Amino acid sequence: MSLSIASLRRGLVLSAAMVGALGANHAQAGTENYLLALSWQPEFCETKPTKLECQTATSTRFDASHFTLHGLWPQSGSYCGVSKTNKSYDTSNRWNQLPAVSLSSSTWTDLKQKMPGTQSYLERHEWTKHGTCSGLSQQTYFSNALSLLAGVNAGNLRWLVASNVGGTVMLDDLYAAVEQDLGSGAGDAVEFICDSRNGQQLLAEVRIHLNLPSPMPSRIGAQHLAEPINPASATQLCDWGSVAIDAAGASR
Template identity: 30%
Template sequence: MDAKSLTPAKRADYCPPGRFWQALLSVLLLGMWLGMLLFGASPARAEVPSIEAKSFDHYTLALTWHPGFCASRSRPPRECRDPGLRRGTEEGFVLHGLWPSLPQRLRERGVERRRWWRQGCFIERPRPDGGFCRHPSLELSDELARELDGVMPGRASCLGRYQYAKHAACLDVTAEDLFDTSVALVEAVNASAFTDFLVIHRGGEVRRNALIEAFEAAFGKGTGRALRLECAGRGNRLLTEVRIGIAARSLESFPAADSLVRLDRGDCATRVRIAAFD
């Protein structure tokens, strides 16, 4: 049926099929989100392997909203230009990294937290000149390499190599363990109503506080303190990334509320744009 064939009176009530299913999906997801809020149900969770904490307090799980990241780049990398690498990335978050906090042994040497975040393991192992691909290749099983490709399109630009070299190579954590855990954490977040909220609103704008409320609805009252929102563009209104604080000894219970720890507040404006690919 074509809306143009309807009388003016009936045309006003006409809902195109695509809009009908979009509206129905929004209602179903909203109902699931409210159900979690009212009854305290936890989101579906992938089993998260434990990485033994090496004298640090917490991890920061950095998850990229890929359309927003790509829109923020004046010179987009390959993972933004290649349609095959972009496919499916606006259905959830993709992995930026899993970052241990300042290790005790470096704290005892007088290293400040800000310097650790800026330099990481390069404090002890100088960073090689050149791009990310100058770092050593990752030693991963074939199965994990395939899984990581699915949640980390930045692997096309050697992002995984850089993340391991900066954040874990000096902590006696293997690349296999770090990324096995990282994949499970991404899957757990993407299975949540928080990610559903972003998917529903992609291509539009939401209140910053609505994002925090959606996070708390998915993971528990008060957990919004563990969420840091990162934005770019004019007025810091374009969402590029979320960061989640996780207690170092509570990875296996993520995303339970008691596994989350407070992070510093992000830099997003009061209204945030959730980008979508054209």
């Protein structure tokens, strides 16, 4: 594992050389920095058990063995063109009062499976806070995010995590899987977010920092990786050693 990965995980500044390599795409015209946030839903439900999507969770549902979509966040801003009323609804977690998103029936069906938080109107929050700054239609924004999620779920990282449900995996191995999927050095664009409980660190989220062209690609390639503009704090990042992978309905 490279020193720059270690520096990133400790909340330090990336080396100048790696910043230059990852940041090269940012200078290209027509690209936008995004953060793709993917949840490990069983751990989310350990922290938010009253959420409807958690009360309905099963060991065979998609989110028990795959990453789910938290959001695709433009790093240039939030709440773009959003009324004060809708921003108030959003920031006070009254997401059910936000306007419904307009999607094709097939995209909505796909989103309900791969963003189980739709049961709590997460898609309305994500569009209001983040999607409005993408410059995309609701249909394009969510279908693009689902395509990027599908690519990650088809790779070694998802297989490694799903193969260790109920157990642990070494953080080094998570980074190795990312580099197998996206190429050498890809770990510098990825953050593993952990919760701490009962002396363990538990995988909660994977964040992938990207420079994406317009139109967006259907899969992430090495050329799309970027240094974090808004990195997670050191207290959010998984620490060295073993990382526990929660199973649906399991308490630790």
